Amino acid sequence: MDEQLKVALVQTSLVWEDPRANREDLGIKIDAISSDVDLIILPEMFTTGFTMSPQNIGKDEGPQTLIWMQEKAKQKDAALMGSLIFYENEAYTNRLLFIEPNGKTSIYDKRHTFTLAGEDKVYKAGDERLIVNYKGFKICPMICYDLRFPVWARNTEEYDILVYVANWPEPRIMxxxxxxxxxxxxxxxxxxxxxxxxxxxxxxxxxxxxxxxxSLGKDLVFSSKEEIVTATLSKKHIQEVRNKLKFLNDRDHFSLE
Structure with a gap:
């Protein structure tokens, strides 16, 4: 039986530095998603926009949003993921949360903070990759600037899905x-x-x-307007392509120090 995963991509505008307003708006949008979706993906810093002034945001907003995400995931019976400002251990991080319907929470802190905007001076970088096993798929979540660094994403764990959430500006969209x-x-x-x-x-x-x-570079869905789009991913597709082409067998071996 072909395992499938239906994903919903929430492409939305954001209210600047206003977590409550963004939760309210996104709550309405999430509620409108059909009930057969398995994973709902929100953008980077979806409660604030890409701000370099985290001190303007209440330190309890991260935990509040975590609870909100758990409630939404349970309500929709779907996993929910996206990144937000999180304050912990006297430091701010750009933290991605992957929330499963049962409340299980996995975290990934952005590894490559965006030096051009000074993110490295404001947010503590993470140093661990995350692989989530969910509904038969291995998912590797990353954040925005991580996209420019292929070694960090190199598929050494045989994962199936790579996800980037972002605030990626127009001048560099190519x-x-x-x-x-x-x-x-x-x-x-x-x-x-x-x-x-x-x-x-x-x-x-x-x-x-x-x-x-x-996995062959064909786009299944694409959007350039404010909307939610969905796509169904197939485990069979991944297995057939890898069994036929076997390119991963020839990858270079390396370690990250």
């Missing part, structure tokens, strides 16, 4: 499109990119371009 396709092809996985849309108070414009590529 890099987004190109690198997402490359990550799918080189890792022989589904590669999903979920970007925001609209503009923020820092003057950046975001064109969306949320997309799902299969």
């Amino acid at each position: 890099a987004w499109d190109t690198l997402l396709k490359a990550r799918a092809i080189e890792n022989m996985v589904y590669c999903i990119g979920v970007n925001r849309i609209g503009s923020d108070e820092a003057g950046h414009k975001y064109p969306g371009h949320s997309v799902v590529f299969d």
Whole structure:
């Protein structure tokens, strides 16, 4: 039997530095998603936009949003993921949460903080990859700037799905499109990119371009407007491509120090 995973990509504008308003807006959008979805993906920093002033956000907003995500995941009987500002151990992180319907929570802290915007001076970088086993699929979640670093995403664990959540601006959107396709092809996985849309108070414009590529680089869904799009991923597709082509068998072996 072919295992399948139906994913929903929430491409949305965000209210600047207002977690409550964003939770309310996203709550309405999530409620409207059909009941047969298995995984709902939100953009990077979906409660605030990509702000370099986390001190403007209450330190309890991260845990509040975690509880909200758990409630939504249970309500929809679907996993929910996205990144947000999280304050812990006297430091701010750009933290991705993967919440399963039963409340199980996995975390990934952004490894490559965006030095061009000074993110490295404000947010503590993570140093561990995350692989989530969910409904028969191995999922590797990453955040925005991580996309530019292929070694960090290299498929050494035989994962099936690579996900990037982002606030990726319009001037560099060609890099987004190109690198997402490359990550799918080189890792022989589904590669999903979920970007925001609209503009923020820092003057950046975001064109969306949320997309799902299969393991051969074919786009299954693409959007450049504010909407929620869905795609169904097939375990059989991954297995057939890898069994036929076997490119991962020839990958270089390395270690990260």
